[in-house]
Amino acid sequence: QPQAVQPQPQPAQPSKPLNIPWKLVGIIGGIAAAVIIAVVVVVSIISNRKVPVTFDEYVTFECEGYDGFGTATAFFDKESFIEDYSDKIKVSREGNKYIKEMYGDRYKEVVENMNPAEEFARALYGEIDKTDQISNGDTITWVWKIDDEEDLRAYFKVEFELNDVEHKVSELDEIGTFDAFEGLELTFEGTAPNGTARIENQKSDGIFDYLSYNILNREGLKNGDEVTVEVTNTWTSDRDELSNSLAQKFGEVPAEWEKTFTVEGLPYYIETVAEIPEDTMTAMQKQMSDYMDSKVARDWDSEVSTLEGMTYIGSYLLIPKESGDKNYLYLVYKMDAWNDSDGYVSYYIYIEFNNLRMVDGLCDVDLNDYSITSNYIEFGGDYYYYGFKNLDEVFSKCVTENLEYYTYDSTVEDVETSSATPTEAEEEE
Template identity: 30%
Template sequence: MICPNCNKEIKDDSKFCIFCGANVQSQSNARNDAQNNAQSVQPQYNQPQQSVSAQSQNPQYQPNNFQPAGVNQGVFVQPAKPKKPMNKKLLFGIIGGACALLIIIIVSLVLVANHKTKINLSDYIKVSYDGYDAYGTASAEFDYDKYLDDLMKASSSFKKAYNSDITCKKLYDSDITWSSIDDYYDAVDIDYDLDKTSGLSNGDTVTVNFEYDNDAAAQYKIEYVGESKEYTVEGLKETKKIDPFEGVTVEFSGTSPNVYAKVVNNSKDEVYENIYYDLSKSYDIKIGDTITVTVSNDPEYFVEAYGCVFTSTTKDFKCTAVDQYVSKTADIKEDTLNAMKKQTEDVINAYFAGENKYIGVSDLKFEGTYFLYTKDENGWNWDGNNQIYIIYSGKVKSVEDKKAFDETTVYFPVRFKDIMQYADGTQNVDLNNTSISGETNLEYHYRNVYGYTNKGDMYKELVESQKADYTEEITDGLK
């Protein structure tokens, strides 16, 4: 059949023209109806009819416009207006839009397939503080129950794994492998810690750090977010400051340099009664030494038990008011020296009084002293911690009928030891058991005069012989 719109040949049973898209069926029906109506009211004319082939050969043939000459029209049906050909640009636009929509759908499907639900680990951390200011503690708690619930809500594959034999650990009743178990726990395992957990004060900050494996979590389309986060310490209780050495003294006893020390706590308060102390030194102490007393308790115990903070944990105590051995000549009080000098004179006079038939002495004069102090302050010396020789000189002569020797100057050293100064400042020295040291070459009645005729010999025997054990102070002119 011929398309009534574009006059191109199409199949007889076509509803639409394949070339222009016109509705061939409706136009053909309208034309036939018009012709049938015309034939029912119009007379027959002897006009030659054109064949179908002639119509098809005449491109300008318009059957719908045919009107017989000289005949009035009867009922006439206007044929359907042919449709215009489809716009190619519009067609290409529709096709392009469809392609773009398809691409968007594909990309969306890919994004959905690769989408990972983010889990913020900070949402499950709770940091708590306890204790007293400056001694506070911090702890972090991870809400694993909520964490696992959220993971199952976020990922159906995780929920399946959680409820599978992996979490039930039915390893020997299934085909679950150790490798799959490791993968699961690598994904779910979260490590966290606090950078500081003790010795905290209100206003301090602590930081929570996380460790996790996003590569392992990717199998469940999960991505962890766990940046380090700071928390401010607050709510710690206030403390009471106390001096742990209130009412505490150090008691020194003994004689310097062999003094003993002990701590005396005079407080009756429960807190102080429970404080214990250590001494830096408790024996072999000499006057002038400083002893450091240290609190031996853990200060945090008193914070926790009594809410008390020590203002200090050490205190120095100086050894002063104790008995001591005099360590140098300048420390010998005048009355002590005079007592020793008088005793020396008495010893010398008593000696010559006992030998007055043979010898005599005149012009006694105080020459000075040898003072010796022990080098081993913590030891014990038979010869004393200190020694002092009070030295007099005198002119000795023989009083026998036949003089045994000419008048000679003799030095008479008399030794005293362990001169002590008491805590109250008074001094004491044993004046008994004293005698003249040394012996001269002046003979009389089968004996020799006590003392020394040569100062050098006297120094060697009394001082140099003891240098290994004593330090010395010598009066000028006596060496």
């Protein structure tokens, strides 16, 4: 059976060329180039964009202790900072250049194993401006201490401001106070104005075991003076340091650091004649009377000389100008006598005592420790007397000669005596 004749395939017809105007081709080419340039620019901008970095939220303050004596610390939380910025902080072109210069052939290895945020954080550190003696209401400031800030800005794609970080304290506990002078007593010893003070009955339990005391003016004391005692410690004289130590250990500090005590009960040397008790004055006058009775009985011949009378007319009291432990008391008498050569005569004599002092309200004086003037006088006859012709001579001897070193108090007043004068005796004859 005859085969069917297959039709011969037709040769492919060439496609017709697109009839695009050359002007349109130029426009399309320009747009494509612009897109490529824009993409490159955008990529360049993105790759060089600096990441804004802040630090304040990573600075933590910790304050503890008691108001006025607290302690403060602060730290920069690098771990949290690195965690938050690990995918954000990148090394800059300048930074990569620096790494290449530093590590050479190891550059790729270093870059692959480096966390830019961690390297950036290594340079961040600071400190606070106050660490102790902190009070509620204080403002503590974290101050950044970065020496290579310019390098950080150059080597990393970051932008930042290094501002100080402030914290206002409010979390400290209130401090307690106690009476540091509880049970403390002072004993005053010696004789005014040279008394001394000594501490008695100092407590030593608990917080008091950490205290000692210092008497600021312990010597040269007289009654009525004020003595100041201050709280201190054997291992420090710094009050702030001691306060801080007590606050940390006990939560308390002294309510007062100093206390004044009034000096009282000291024996004291008499400074005015009026201070001498009457019984003491009577005893000294009796000593003078006993002396004269003995003197006349022993040395005077009653046939030719007699003591007609003796009258106490007052005293001179010498008080040392500088601190001293003595005073001198001169009891002055007007003496009336008679002798067969001069007739009736009047003269003055003194008896001197020293170291008169008041002890517990009583006057202490050694009645056996006295002296009588050794000056003697004559009235033109055959006899002489121990004494002075007038009060001016007595004053000169007792007072004037000692004014360089002593002040004085005087109650001396001359008196008219009842003894007959020489003129009166002659008239009677």
